[in-house]
Amino acid sequence: MKTLRVNEIFYSIQGEGSRVGTPTVFIRLSGCSAKAYCFQMGIKCDTDFSKGKDIPVEEILNQIKNYSCHDITWTGGEPTDQLTEEHIRFFKKMGYYQAIETSGIRRPPVGINYIALSPKFTEEEILRRWGTEPGEYLTVDELRVVRKEGGLIPKFTLINAKHKFISPHFNGLGPDQNVIKYCVKICKDNPKWRLSVQVHKLIGIE
Numbered sequence: 578m579k580t581l582r583v584n585e586i587f588y589s590i591q592g593e594g595s596r597v598g599t600p601t602v603f604i605r606l607s608g609c610s611a612k613a614y615c616f617q618m619g620i621k622c623d624t625d626f627s628k629g630k631d632i633p634v635e636e637i638l639n640q641i642k643n644y645s646c647h648d649i650t651w652t653g654g655e656p657t658d659q660l661t662e663e664h665i666r667f668f669k670k671m672g673y674y675q676a677i678e679t680s681g682i683r684r685p686p687v688g689i690n691y692i693a694l695s696p697k698f699t700e701e702e703i704l705r706r707w708g709t710e711p712g713e714y715l716t717v718d719e720l721r722v723v724r725k726e727g728g729l730i731p732k733f734t735l736i737n738a739k740h741k742f743i744s745p746h747f748n749g750l751g752p753d754q755n756v757i758k759y760c761v762k763i764c765k766d767n768p769k770w771r772l773s774v775q776v777h778k779l780i781g782i783e
Contacts, residue, residue, distance in 0.1 A: 580631040581659050582607045588644040592777025594693055594719050595740040596676065601648040602641045609655040611680040614697040634667055641673075651689075652678040662686040678721075682706060693719040695744075700733050709735075721773060726759045730767055742773035752779065 584605040591599045607629030609615075641649070649668060651660060657679050665688035668675060676691035681698050684707040694717045696703060709715050713735070720738040722730060725746045745752065745760045757774065764772050 580633050581637065581664065582629045583632045583637065584629050584654065586637065586640055588641075588646060589777065589782055591650065591676075592782075593744060593773045593775050594721050594742055596691070596693075597773070597776055599648065600646050601650045601676070602644050602646055603650050603652055604637065604641075606651065606653045606656045606659050608658055609653055609680070610658050611655050611682045611697050614680070634664065638668070638671060647672050648674045648676070650676045650678065655680055655682055657683045657685055660686050662688055665689060684708060691719070692717040693721055694736070694738070695721045695723060696731065700731065700736055704735060722770075724756075724760055724763065726753075726756050730763060730770065741770045743770050744773045744775065747775060747778055 581604075584607040586602065586604050588600070588602050591597055591601050656677055660677070665675060665686045669688055674690050675688070676693065677685050677689050678693045678695060679685055681694050681696045681703040685692055694703075698706070704713075704715060707715060714737055715735060716737045718738065719740040719742065720733065720736065721742045721744055723744045723746050724730075730743070743760045743763050745756045747753070752774070760772055764770050
């Protein structure tokens with residue numbers, strides 16, 4: 578548990594999903610074992626994988642103590658590549674609420690308060706990777722599906738989520754109105770899903 582390879586640590590607000598607007602300390606971990614799948618789907622990750630520094634957890638704690646917030650969002654990259662239950666217990670003991678943003682490549686450590694799953698795999702593959710029994714339901718707090726124009730909603734029959742979002746893909750240059758309109762149509766045609774636009778990119782903050 579001595580260190581985590583960290584891309585960056587910053588204090589901002591959650592820009593998407595059900596926790597949008599919530600002040601949180603983002604701890605962005607380096608590296609991602611799911612990056613090949615994103616590349617295949619043409620999804621550009623927020624993380625520069627060439628950057629990263631091994632930081633002891635005690636030093637991470639000292640850094641985030643400077644913020645007037647006891648809410649952590651573990652993100653990446655793919656945070657489950659590094660996070661363990663020991664890490665989660667350490668920050669929980671220090672009084673931190675912990676959310677995670679994950680691709681679904683493996684089950685998050687026990688003790689996470691809020692799981693936001695942005696799936697890069699089929700439901701069947703996620704269930705297999707998370708070690709569920711055949712026919713067993715899997716529950717997360719949030720499903721956040723990124724879609725380009727023409728992309729459909731994957732069928733989820735065994736993954737339950739209280740919040741289900743369609744997130745328009747940003748091309749790095751800003752919002753694409755055609756993609757947004759398409760995602761709005763998906764939500765209107767499938768009213769159990771809601772639109773989640775990346776507010777932090779619209780208003781120009783981290």
